[in-house]
Amino acid sequence: MTAxxxxxxxxxxxxxxxxxxxxxxxxxxxxxxxxxxxxxxxWGVLVAALxxxxxxxxxxxxxxxxxxxxxxxxxxxDWCDMNIGMVGYDGPLDLIGLLTAGAFxxxxxxxxxxxxxxxxxxxxxxxxxxxxITPTRWLAAKLAVPALAVTLGLTAEVLxxxxxxxAARPLTYADWWSGHAFTARGPVAVAYALCALAVGAxxxxxxxxxxxxxxxxxxxxxxxxxxxxxxxxxxxxxxxxTSPTDVPSAPEGSWDVESGVLVHxxxxxxxxxxxxxxxxxxxxxxxxxxxxxxxxxxFHPESHFWPLQCVETGIVLGVAVxxxxxxxxxxxxxxxxxxx
Amino acid sequence: xxxxxxxxxxxxxxxxxxRRGAWALRGCAFRxxxxxxxxxxxxxxAGKSTLLALAAGLLAPSEGTVTVLGTDPASARAxxxxxxxxxxxxxxxxxxxxxxxxxxxxPGRWDAETAERIVSAGELDPxxxxxxxxxxxxxxxxxxxxxxxxxxxxxxDEPMADLDPLxxxxxxxxxxxxxxxxxxxxxxxxxxxAELEDSCDHLLLVGGGRVRLAGEIDDLLDAxxxxxxxxxxxxxxxxxxxxxxxxxESRVTGRxxxxxxxxxxPLPDGWRTAKPSLEELVLxxxxxxxxxxxxxxEPAEPAGRPADAEAxx
Numbered sequence: 001m002t003a004x005x006x007x008x009x010x011x012x013x014x015x016x017x018x019x020x021x022x023x024x025x026x027x028x029x030x031x032x033x034x035x036x037x038x039x040x041x042x043w044g045v046l047v048a049a050l051x052x053x054x055x056x057x058x059x060x061x062x063x064x065x066x067x068x069x070x071x072x073x074x075x076x077x078d079w080c081d082m083n084i085g086m087v088g089y090d091g092p093l094d095l096i097g098l099l100t101a102g103a104f105x106x107x108x109x110x111x112x113x114x115x116x117x118x119x120x121x122x123x124x125x126x127x128x129x130x131x132x133i134t135p136t137r138w139l140a141a142k143l144a145v146p147a148l149a150v151t152l153g154l155t156a157e158v159l160x161x162x163x164x165x166x167a168a169r170p171l172t173y174a175d176w177w178s179g180h181a182f183t184a185r186g187p188v189a190v191a192y193a194l195c196a197l198a199v200g201a202x203x204x205x206x207x208x209x210x211x212x213x214x215x216x217x218x219x220x221x222x223x224x225x226x227x228x229x230x231x232x233x234x235x236x237x238x239x240x241x242t243s244p245t246d247v248p249s250a251p252e253g254s255w256d257v258e259s260g261v262l263v264h265x266x267x268x269x270x271x272x273x274x275x276x277x278x279x280x281x282x283x284x285x286x287x288x289x290x291x292x293x294x295x296x297x298x299f300h301p302e303s304h305f306w307p308l309q310c311v312e313t314g315i316v317l318g319v320a321v322x323x324x325x326x327x328x329x330x331x332x333x334x335x336x337x338x339x340x
Numbered sequence: 341x342x343x344x345x346x347x348x349x350x351x352x353x354x355x356x357x358x359r360r361g362a363w364a365l366r367g368c369a370f371r372x373x374x375x376x377x378x379x380x381x382x383x384x385x386a387g388k389s390t391l392l393a394l395a396a397g398l399l400a401p402s403e404g405t406v407t408v409l410g411t412d413p414a415s416a417r418a419x420x421x422x423x424x425x426x427x428x429x430x431x432x433x434x435x436x437x438x439x440x441x442x443x444x445x446x447p448g449r450w451d452a453e454t455a456e457r458i459v460s461a462g463e464l465d466p467x468x469x470x471x472x473x474x475x476x477x478x479x480x481x482x483x484x485x486x487x488x489x490x491x492x493x494x495x496x497d498e499p500m501a502d503l504d505p506l507x508x509x510x511x512x513x514x515x516x517x518x519x520x521x522x523x524x525x526x527x528x529x530x531x532x533x534a535e536l537e538d539s540c541d542h543l544l545l546v547g548g549g550r551v552r553l554a555g556e557i558d559d560l561l562d563a564x565x566x567x568x569x570x571x572x573x574x575x576x577x578x579x580x581x582x583x584x585x586x587x588x589e590s591r592v593t594g595r596x597x598x599x600x601x602x603x604x605x606p607l608p609d610g611w612r613t614a615k616p617s618l619e620e621l622v623l624x625x626x627x628x629x630x631x632x633x634x635x636x637x638e639p640a641e642p643a644g645r646p647a648d649a650e651a652x653x
Binding site for chain 2: 027028030031034035037038122123124126127128129130131132133134333334335336337
C-alpha cells in the first residue's frame, strides 16, 4: 500500500504538464482569434466568394460558351472564339486568378499592419506580454493562427482555380506559364502568402508602427515576387533543341525561353545577324564567316510546371523561415526573454 | 531566504534607447523588500516608466541587472502584474471578452471572481466595447486584468491618473486590501506625491534617470530635518553652519536661514527643527539635482560611482 504513493505522485505530474501546455496553446490561439475575428471573417468570405465565382463561371457560364464555341468551330469561322467569353468568362476568371495569386499582398498588409504593427503601436502587445504567456509564445500564436487560416483558405482556392482553369482551357488564351496562371495553380501561391505573413511580422516588430510596417512589408514581398517572376525560367533547367538550319520549334504549349543561333556549337542569343542581310553578300557565306553552325531554342515543356513550382515554393518558404527566425530573435532580444 | 524576501532589486541598471541615444535610466541601484507598497515618484520623463518596463521584462537593460522576485524579469513574468501608463486594451473587444482573454492568457492563475468584482464595482456593462469606455473605466478594466492574474508583484504606471476621486479611493482600497491579504508587493509610479502619501510605505524617487532616494518612507523622513535659524554669519560669506551636514536645499533670506538637511550629528541648539513632510522632501530633492542621493539599500559595488562622476562632469 505504501508503494502506491510514490507511483501515483510522479504519474500525475507529467500527466498534468502536457495538459496545462495544451490548454495554454489553445487559450493563446483563442485570444488571437478573438482579437482578429473581423479579419478572419473577411478572409473566409473572400475565399468563399472567389471559389463561388469560379464554380459559377465553370458550371453556369462555361457550358453555354463551350457549346457556342463548338457551334462556331463547325461553322469554320476563325474569328468567333476571339469574342466568345472575353467579357463574361475570361475576364472574371483572369481576375480571380489574379486575386488568388496576389492574395499575399493583402496578407503582407494585414501582418505588418493589423497583426503586429498596430499591437506595438498602441501598446496592446505589452498588455499581452505581461500576461501569463511569454512574448515568444505570443508571437508563435500570432503567426500560427493566421498561417493556418491562410494555408487552408488559399489551398482550397488554388484547388478550385486549378479545376476551373483546366475546364476553361479551350476558351482562354492564358498559357500555363503566364503570370498568375502559373502562381495561382500551385503551392507557390500558398508559399507567397506564408512568406508575406512572416515578412509582415518582422517589419511590424522592426518598425513598431502600423502604417510604415504595412507599407514596407507590402513593398518587400512584392519586390520578392517580381524578382522571382523575372528569373522564374532559370529556376529549373530548360530543354534545349538544336538544329543545323532554322530555329527549331518547341512542342505545342511550351514556354519558349530563348532561341538563337549556334556559333561553333555555342549558344549566341545576342548575335546580330542583320549584317548578313545586306545586298551583295551571300547569306550562307556570311553566316559561315561568323561561325554560325546552327540554331537552337530553349523552352520549358508543360511537364516542367511542377519542378518550377517546387523550386520557387522552396525559395519563398526559405525566405519565410528566415524572416520568422529573425522576428523571434528580435523579439527575444528586445524583451530580454531567455527561455521558452 | 534573502532572495525571496526581495521583490525587486536593481544593480547598476541602465537603459538607453538606440545605440547612441540618451540614457533614460542610469546607474540605478536599489532593493525593494517583498510585501511593501512602493511609490515611484519623479517628474515627467524622469525614467519611471522605463524602470517599470524593465522590471516587467518588456525592455532589456542596456547595462546592469534587475532582479524580480528572486529571478530575472522573463522568468518572473507569470507572477508579475503590469499596467502601462496608457492602459492599452483591445478596443474592438467587449469588457467580458477582455476578461475572457485574460483567463485564456493566464492559465492556472486567473481569478475570475476578482476580475468581475472590480469591473462590476464600476458599474461597467460587460457587453460594452472597450473603445466606448472612458479613461477611468479603461483603467478599471486594466487593473482587473492585472489583479485577477494574482500577481506577487504588481507594477502600476500612473494607475490613478484617469480616475475620479471616488473611483481612485475605491480602487486604492482594493489594492491595499490585496497587499494586506496576500502580501502582494505593489510598485506604483506617480508624479502626484499627495496621491501616494497615505498608502505607500516605501519610496523610490527617480530624477534625471537616476534613483535619488530609496528606502522606507519613515526612515527617509527620519533621516532628514527641516531647520530654520537666524544666520550666524553675514550674508554672502557662505558660512551658514550647515557644513558638517548633508544639505539637500538651503535658502538664505536676509538673516534668515532655512534648509533641509540630513544631519550627520547634533544640530546647534538655537536652530528650530521640524520633521519634513513627504512632499517637502520630494520637492527639495527634485529642485536640487546636485543633492547627494540617499539610497541606503544600494549594494556596495562600484557600478554606481563612475556614473555619478560622469554626471558631475
